[in-house]
Amino acid sequence: xxxxxxxxxxxxxxxxxxxxxxxxxxxxxxxxxxxxxxxxxxxxxxxxxxxxxxxxxxxxxxxxxxxxxxxxxxxxxxxxxxxxxxxxxxxxxxxxxxxxxxxxxxxxxxxxx
Amino acid sequence: xxxxxxxxxxxxxxxxxxxxxxxxxxxxxxxxxxxxxxxxxxxxxxxxxxxxxxxxxxxxxxxxxxxxxxxxxxxxxxxxxxxxxxxxxxxxxxxxxxxxxxxxxxxxxxxxxxx
Numbered sequence: 001x002x003x004x005x006x007x008x009x010x011x012x013x014x015x016x017x018x019x020x021x022x023x024x025x026x027x028x029x030x031x032x033x034x035x036x037x038x039x040x041x042x043x044x045x046x047x048x049x050x051x052x053x054x055x056x057x058x059x060x061x062x063x064x065x066x067x068x069x070x071x072x073x074x075x076x077x078x079x080x081x082x083x084x085x086x087x088x089x090x091x092x093x094x095x096x097x098x099x100x101x102x103x104x105x106x107x108x109x110x111x112x113x
Numbered sequence: 114x115x116x117x118x119x120x121x122x123x124x125x126x127x128x129x130x131x132x133x134x135x136x137x138x139x140x141x142x143x144x145x146x147x148x149x150x151x152x153x154x155x156x157x158x159x160x161x162x163x164x165x166x167x168x169x170x171x172x173x174x175x176x177x178x179x180x181x182x183x184x185x186x187x188x189x190x191x192x193x194x195x196x197x198x199x200x201x202x203x204x205x206x207x208x209x210x211x212x213x214x215x216x217x218x219x220x221x222x223x224x225x226x227x228x
Contacts, residue, residue, distance in 0.1 A: 043219040089155055099144050103155040
């Protein structure tokens, strides 16, 4: 089955710096890669996603890049703010038409004021 | 729309007891999922359903059962609760999309403690 590795597990940055989180996956047929943000005690919420027909997608301070050849994708957050502090999960859609996501183990991002 | 709702929010069970975690969505989504999230870990799929009357196992189905009699409801049943089932349980739903990949909307979660 699909295997998703996410790094780093924790990341601490100063406010205003950039943060980068990387994920690798194993199934070259995978074609959908969402990122979820989970604040403490809350539910995961989609922040950005990318499909395999594009290499990069941006939404204000958040961007995701995809390298299908190397089977990895990354989340980039620029000009970080304290409210960006949360756990971020990458996910990969498995193939077979069932819309199952396999999640990475998460990255705890702390933005220090 | 309320989105995805779950009850209860928190429950303490004794070993060997059973309970049903309720999940309802009002977005007319065909696909529904149950995940568990252990402390400091990611989400693991327990069971999923692609429509009423259809369910299938995910990564960690042992100790759980599900049913899907309507589009809206997807209850998760725990039989003979064990301490290893202490976790936060999230229900999610989505619509199928041509080519795959539609946003999964999560419920607020049920925190379960088995003692």
